[in-house]
Amino acid sequence: MFNRILFVCVGNICRSPTAEHLLREALPDSGIAIASAGLSALIGHPIDSTALAILSGHGHRPVPHRARQLNREMIHEANLVLVMEHSQIRDVIRLSPEARGKTFLLGKWLHNLEIPDPYRQGPEAFEHSYGLIERAVKSWANRLPNRQ
Template sequence: MFDNILVVCVGNICRSPTAEFLLKQALPNKTVHSAGLGALVGHDIDATAKKIAEQHNVACPTHSARQLTKELCREADVILVMEQGHKESITRLAPEARGKTFLLGQWNSNQEIPDPYKKSEEAFQHVYQLIANNSKLWAEKLAK
């Protein structure tokens, strides 16, 4: 039913690829990919995000950031975003995707996940834990 999962943040180099890799690991029979609202197109995952994910045994293959498009929204069965504002941006881009767009932190009191880009390693650690906890909750729901 929900076999094509799209994870969205802004640059597609920190939060969304981290969640993508966590969800891929937890849901090997699903298609999980990511994109950014203002993607740093072609860039790999941020080095600090990658380091922290790998410290938690998350495989981080080569990543190439890509821009979110109306087509990606249309193809996805569910779209997971980091902040409420991302839902609004997706609604402007693809109004038909509104009903399948949810916060990654939905199952955790609609928790938003802040952007750690260009912040301290501690900020990345904190954000990793938020993403990991919320990805686990989504994996449990989507595995059914």
Template sequence: MFDRILIVCTGNICRSPIAEHLLREALQGSDIAVSSAGLGALVDHPIDCTALATLQHHGHRPPSHRARQLTAELAHEADLILTMEQGQIQSMIQRVPETRGKIFLLGKWQSEQEIPDPYRQGPEAFEHSYGLIERAVASWAERLLARR
């Protein structure tokens, strides 16, 4: 049973906060906890302003966010860890090898699709990543809720 899900990207200010918010909304009413962290987090930074604007454009009102660094403790506490890129899986396995069996791409159910980092790019890049994240989150939510 997956009770605690950790979503990981690089800085924890763009992709993982978007995915965290969307997955938390998709799992609303369940007892599954969703959080996020970054491999090279911009610790204590808020969600990127373009990421926030993209969420708001799609009708979302996420709570305030502060980026946090991935730690071994966070990885151990999670039952499922979702990353944006294959390289992030490898980095996590190097940092916390015992978590190997619980790390997957967020885009696993979309033919192992990676989600590109829109950081410091225009709104189009954020919209593209948002669309990929939204589809990936819907697939995970469907599977997670079916297991409850």
């Protein structure tokens, strides 16, 4: 049973907070704790303004976000760790080797799709990443056992 899901990207200001918000919306009242963190987080920073604009443009109103640095305790507490790129699986496992069996690509169910980092790129890159994240989150939400 998955009751704690952790999304991981690099800075924790674009992709992982977007995924965190979308899964939280996809699974309301599920009892699943959903969080995010970054491998090289911009600690304390809010969600990137372009990422927020893209979310808002799609009708979302995410809760305020502050970037957090990934640590072993967060990984240990999570039942499922979802990352954006293959290299991030290696980075998570390097930090916490016991996470090997619970760390997957967010795009796993979409032929192991990687989600490109839109940071410091234009709105088109953010829109593209948003679309991929949205599809990938839906694919996970449809497979989570304690979905209501």
